Amino acid sequence: MSTYNVLVVEDSPTMRQLIVFALKRVRGLNIVEANDGVDGLKKISTEKFDLILTDINMPIMDGLKLVSLVRNDPNYKNVPIVIITTEGANEDKERAMAIGANDYITKPIQTIKIIEVARRLLNI
Amino acid sequence: MTDHEKDPQNRAEEFLQVFKKGAEFTHDLLKENERLRYQNLEIEQQLKNLHESAGTGAPSEALLKKIAKLEDEKQEILGRIRHVEAENIDFANRYVEIENENNMLANLYIASYQLHSTLDFKEVLQVILEIVINLIGAEEFSVLLLDEKTNRLQAVASEGLENNEIPSFELGEGIIGRMAKTGENYFIEELEGYERDFHHPVVCIPLKIKEHVIGVIVIYKLLVQKERFNDVDYELFTLLAGHAATAVFSAKLYTESERKLNTIQGFIDLMTK
Numbered sequence A: 001m002s003t004y005n006v007l008v009v010e011d012s013p014t015m016r017q018l019i020v021f022a023l024k025r026v027r028g029l030n031i032v033e034a035n036d037g038v039d040g041l042k043k044i045s046t047e048k049f050d051l052i053l054t055d056i057n058m059p060i061m062d063g064l065k066l067v068s069l070v071r072n073d074p075n076y077k078n079v080p081i082v083i084i085t086t087e088g089a090n091e092d093k094e095r096a097m098a099i100g101a102n103d104y105i106t107k108p109i110q111t112i113k114i115i116e117v118a119r120r121l122l123n124i
Numbered sequence B: 001m002t003d004h005e006k007d008p009q010n011r012a013e014e015f016l017q018v019f020k021k022g023a024e025f026t027h028d029l030l031k032e033n034e035r036l037r038y039q040n041l042e043i044e045q046q047l048k049n050l051h052e053s054a055g056t057g058a059p060s061e062a063l064l065k066k067i068a069k070l071e072d073e074k075q076e077i078l079g080r081i082r083h084v085e086a087e088n089i090d091f092a093n094r095y096v097e098i099e100n101e102n103n104m105l106a107n108l109y110i111a112s113y114q115l116h117s118t119l120d121f122k123e124v125l126q127v128i129l130e131i132v133i134n135l136i137g138a139e140e141f142s143v144l145l146l147d148e149k150t151n152r153l154q155a156v157a158s159e160g161l162e163n164n165e166i167p168s169f170e171l172g173e174g175i176i177g178r179m180a181k182t183g184e185n186y187f188i189e190e191l192e193g194y195e196r197d198f199h200h201p202v203v204c205i206p207l208k209i210k211e212h213v214i215g216v217i218v219i220y221k222l223l224v225q226k227e228r229f230n231d232v233d234y235e236l237f238t239l240l241a242g243h244a245a246t247a248v249f250s251a252k253l254y255t256e257s258e259r260k261l262n263t264i265q266g267f268i269d270l271m272t273k
Helices: A013-023 A037-046 A063-072 A090-098 A111-122 B003-053 B058-115 B121-136 B174-182 B231-272
Strands: A004-009 A029-034 A051-054 A081-085 A103-106 B138-147 B152-159 B203-209 B212-222
Touching: A004 A013, A004 A037, A013 A029, A013 A111, A013 B058, A013 B121, A029 A037, A037 A051, A037 A063, A051 A063, A051 A111, A063 A081, A063 A090, A081 A090, A081 A111, A090 A103, A103 A111, A111 B058, B058 B121, B058 B231, B121 B138, B121 B152, B121 B212, B121 B231, B138 B174, B138 B203, B152 B174, B152 B212, B174 B203, B174 B212, B203 B231, B212 B231
Parallel strands: A004 A029, A004 A051, A051 A081, A081 A103
Antiparallel strands: B138 B152, B138 B212, B203 B212
8 A cells, every 4th residue: 555645734733633633534644744834845855745735824934935935846846735724715715726736725624625635636 | 215215214313413412512511511610619719718818807817916916016125225225315414424523523632632731821722722713713712711809701812803902801791791600602693794892702602610610712703714603513612611621720720839839939948048
């Protein structure tokens, strides 16, 4: 069985745990956590990920900046990125999708949707 | 013998010949008649058999009975299929329901784990804020604690608002004070068109340890995508409020006891030096 590396970038430890707990229900995922955009970038530079889930509103570096930097990396041009955020307005979603996000999930936590999106984007 | 004498004799012979032929013909006719009658009987018998096999008479009733029985069996099988289909739908609905409850329990486990992972009062308040944002979907809300000396509720942590924006409420006063006094949950009846009013919140949930209220969580605005409360939310609110209350109470006690311990330690140090 294949193992997929998944990065979860979220500054709230509670929300991070909720996302990780949801993803643990999908078999074959190796989940790595990062607590902001900079931490996420560091982890991306040392490890190859098959899927990235990130919040938008984070200190130091926000999720949108992280998405644009990741998309500029040739190794990550096609790696799926999912935004999980409190920002529910359509323009926020359009902005995130325009800079390269593959899916957009709004808070409060939607466990079933997170699992469904992860499975779909990883083709498992 | 003359021709005239010969003539009657010839004529008699001719007559006998004709008579003989007539007798033979009659005999043939009788035979043919008998043959035809026999054939007629055979045809009648065949017709009778044909009628029987074509479905008239007693055997056709048996056939009809068999058809009716088969029809009944078919209806019974169709009924069973409908029953199984209904059960399937019921199982699917129950599966979704159980899945949702499972998710809620998993989320609640994480939330309570986070709430009880620290005894630092500020950290506990921060976890409460995170839970209300990420699990409930609130945008503007506040945690108010009851000062037992003054009997007033005062904001100690807020999201989307400043603590000093929120007025203090006397126990029993208005919706918030009343909920704190009675220990009951309050949910606004109509969310649509609601405008923030500090005295009329969207939600007010008492933080209770058994029947003892130590404060309330008051929500003034939900996230734009959170249009209404789900069934699960009502349960979640109550369960979270219970966990939050014990976490706040423990952290407060710990902080106070630590402060007292430091004071006592200071005295001891002074006296022993």
